[in-house]
Amino acid sequence: MEMINIKINGMPLSVPAGSTILEAARYAGINIPTLCFLKDINEIGACRMCVVEVKRARSLVAACVYPVSEGMEIFTNTKRVQDSRRTTLELILSKHKRKCLSCLRSENCELQKLCLELGVEDEGRFDGANPSCEKDESTAYLVRDNDKCILCKRCVAACHNQYVSVIGANNRGFDSVIGCAYEKKLADVSCVGCGQCIVSCPTGALTERDQTNDVFDVINDPEKIVIVQTAPSIRAALGECFDMPIGTNVKGKMVAALKRLGFDKVFDTDFGADLTIMEEANELIARIKNGGKLPMITSCSPGWVKFCEHYYPELLPHLSSCKSPQQMTGAIIKSYYAEKEGIDPKKIVVVSVMPCTAKKFECAREEFANEEGITDVDIVITTRELARMIKRAQINFKDLPDEEFDPALGLSTGAGVIFGATGGVMEAALRTAADVLTGESQENIEYHEVRGTKGIKEASYNLGGADIKVAVASGLSNAAKLLEMIKNGEADYQFIEIMCCPGGCVNGGGQPIQPANVRNFNDIKAMRAKAIYEEDRNLPLRKSHESPIIKELYSTYLGEPGGHRAHELLHTTYVERKKY
Amino acid sequence: MQKKISKIPFKGTPEQEEQLKAIIAKHKDDPGAVMPVLQEAQDVYGYLPIEVQQMIAEGLNVPLEEVFGVSTFYSQFSLTPKGEYNISVCLGTACYVKGSGNILNKITEMLGIEAEECTQDGKFSLTACRCIGACGLAPVLTVNDEVYGRLTVDDVPTILNKYTA
Structure with a gap:
């Protein structure tokens, strides 16, 4: 690697050629504040928060995009630099609705933190005419409050990175707003609801639609039996909201907190994941045997499903007809479990805790309500909302003991857990398919080729004489590459796993928000995924079909995978949606 | 604004x-094709309604x-059509100090449209323009290529009547 010599704040330093000043400063242990910069996604040098002084340069330069050169002398903390950054912040504040005390992002707001760190003394210094924008509350999953927007364009970049691009900067200068084409509401454009814009937002301009009060209301209703289920990736991220290190598995404390919040039963969506594998593996084998539509593509990720409906409706027959684990768990709670316990399903409220904003859209899809209007899942809250509930209930999360899921639908396998990371559904399906196709229990159950955070992964396996070629994509721009291959007849895979968010659910749009200066220098999705694979490794059962609950469910209630009752409860259909 | x-x-x-399809085909492989295509599309349609922008987005394979x-x-670029008669009121410095703002307001009041809008029947559109180089005639407005100068607010109904008859 070619190295070049520079000086930062008088300290000589040798850094790789091609580094930006921001990266070089990091090598020297010097922090440079940023606001609009998101590595690889939004490198536009627009906000001027990261300005530094460079000897002999005409003006201050943006450290996030300015490359270092031999002999360069950089000063990151002069009075001129400090004054410039502070003035920039004060100008941003003049257009920012400073309702910080009641803001969902208070204490986790990059703007707020910078104001404190850089010593803003008068937040109203440049107050002036400031026309207010209408909030966009049109969708079930997201709220945009442009009065809090600082026009960093990180959300626009995240949306573009997802190959969706329904938001952008409209108009010019003082009138600039982030919005949709022809000033449409988000619900009227082809937004998939992934929420990657929310986790990119440095302020409270973008938030999930908060439903914590809805959940408290049903918990406080004595008529209701409130059952909660948690997705596999929640345990790998929830701790971050309580200052625990990224990648801490807090399963036991999470269950304890849910019980203390007053949920009547605490179930694990991993059970639904195991069930999904039973149905999906069966569907795949049937499609291969009967000449069905191949490659078959997974349908667990509601953002991905909506993306396919909007942008590639002609490929919908490739989607597995299986409901997602959240919907399967809900459906089984309100049928099998209700019957077994003798509870009227109308009294049951199923609350899901999901790493995902698109799940809020999914649970309200009309496909998931029966003739009597009973829906599989009633309320979806994100990881962030759960953390909010725990804080509101004044539960000391870190001090909680580890507790276990309620056994009825709380026992699951390692195969269910790894659903939370990209490649996990594929690996779980392969574990079951291998046993079914070979007719014997395979000992080698780790499929490392489909693991990892690479955008597209490919692998071929011989399972009981059958050659199976698979692909895994996470992030919709990667998914689009595979879909174009299918469209052009260039994809000879039998099975494809697609997850909407880059890295899978661990990096979902409903997960705790890490500030850009953490995201830019750490692979959060890999750190969270590690916790999930570790749990898988330590579980006694690691194949979905070996779960005793799954066995009992099929033998006493569902019959065969893909059978009549299973089809009624666990499978669904899709609709074509407009692109514009 | x-x-x-x-x-x-x-x-x-x-x-x-x-014509639009031909324009899109001509620029399809150019980097940064959106701007020239929008420009030529506006020459064809007179403005850039959503239908036209959708065709451009689809044709160039860029997000709408x-x-x-x-x-x-x-x-x-304009998102509103031009009417059969486009009234352009000069708000340049000379015209403005001579009261063209009041003339614009009078037209707005009579036609029920703001600047950069078009009447429902497509008859009139209204533009607030900058200096057209006829300061000697201030305040001045044009209707298509017809120039009206040294105006007072009271002249507005007479001018409009000429075109509504």
Whole structure:
């Protein structure tokens, strides 16, 4: 690697050629504040928060995009630099609705933190005419409050990175707003609801639609039996909201907190994941045997499903007809479990805790309500909302003991857990398919080729004489590459796993928000995924079909995978949606 | 200023669509094709309604929001159609101090449209323009190519009547 010599704040330093000043400063242990910069996604040098002084340069330069050169002398903390950054912040504040005390992002707001760190003394210094924008509350999953927007364009970049691009900067200068084409509401454009814009937002301009009060209301209703289920990736991220290190598995404390919040039963969506594998593996084998539509593509990720409906409706027959684990768990709670316990399903409220904003859209899809209007899942809250509930209930999360899921639908396998990371559904399906196709229990159950955070992964396996070629994509721009291959007849895979968010659910749009200066220098999705694979490794059962609950469910209630009752409860259909 | 968006139904013809397709085909592989295509499309349609922007987005394989963002950034692009008669009131310095603001207000009041809008019947559109180089005639307005100068507010009804008859 070619190295070049520079000086930062008088300290000589040798850094790789091609580094930006921001990266070089990091090598020297010097922090440079940023606001609009998101590595690889939004490198536009627009906000001027990261300005530094460079000897002999005409003006201050943006450290996030300015490359270092031999002999360069950089000063990151002069009075001129400090004054410039502070003035920039004060100008941003003049257009920012400073309702910080009641803001969902208070204490986790990059703007707020910078104001404190850089010593803003008068937040109203440049107050002036400031026309207010209408909030966009049109969708079930997201709220945009442009009065809090600082026009960093990180959300626009995240949306573009997802190959969706329904938001952008409209108009010019003082009138600039982030919005949709022809000033449409988000619900009227082809937004998939992934929420990657929310986790990119440095302020409270973008938030999930908060439903914590809805959940408290049903918990406080004595008529209701409130059952909660948690997705596999929640345990790998929830701790971050309580200052625990990224990648801490807090399963036991999470269950304890849910019980203390007053949920009547605490179930694990991993059970639904195991069930999904039973149905999906069966569907795949049937499609291969009967000449069905191949490659078959997974349908667990509601953002991905909506993306396919909007942008590639002609490929919908490739989607597995299986409901997602959240919907399967809900459906089984309100049928099998209700019957077994003798509870009227109308009294049951199923609350899901999901790493995902698109799940809020999914649970309200009309496909998931029966003739009597009973829906599989009633309320979806994100990881962030759960953390909010725990804080509101004044539960000391870190001090909680580890507790276990309620056994009825709380026992699951390692195969269910790894659903939370990209490649996990594929690996779980392969574990079951291998046993079914070979007719014997395979000992080698780790499929490392489909693991990892690479955008597209490919692998071929011989399972009981059958050659199976698979692909895994996470992030919709990667998914689009595979879909174009299918469209052009260039994809000879039998099975494809697609997850909407880059890295899978661990990096979902409903997960705790890490500030850009953490995201830019750490692979959060890999750190969270590690916790999930570790749990898988330590579980006694690691194949979905070996779960005793799954066995009992099929033998006493569902019959065969893909059978009549299973089809009624666990499978669904899709609709074509407009692109514009 | 925020761009006005027309609510008047789109009345594009098949001929115009053919022309637009040819424009898109001509620029398809150019980097940064959105701006020249928008410019030529506006020459064809007179403005850039959503129907036209959708065809451009689809044809160039770029997001509609990107096309819309460009069309709202540059003041030369218009999202409202021009009427049969386009009234252009000069708000340049000379005309403005001679009271062209009041003339604009009078027209707005009589036609029920703001600047950069078009009447529902497609008869009149209104533009607030900058100096047209006829300061000696201030305040001045034009209706298509017809120039009216040394105006007072009371002249407005007479001028409009000429075109509504």
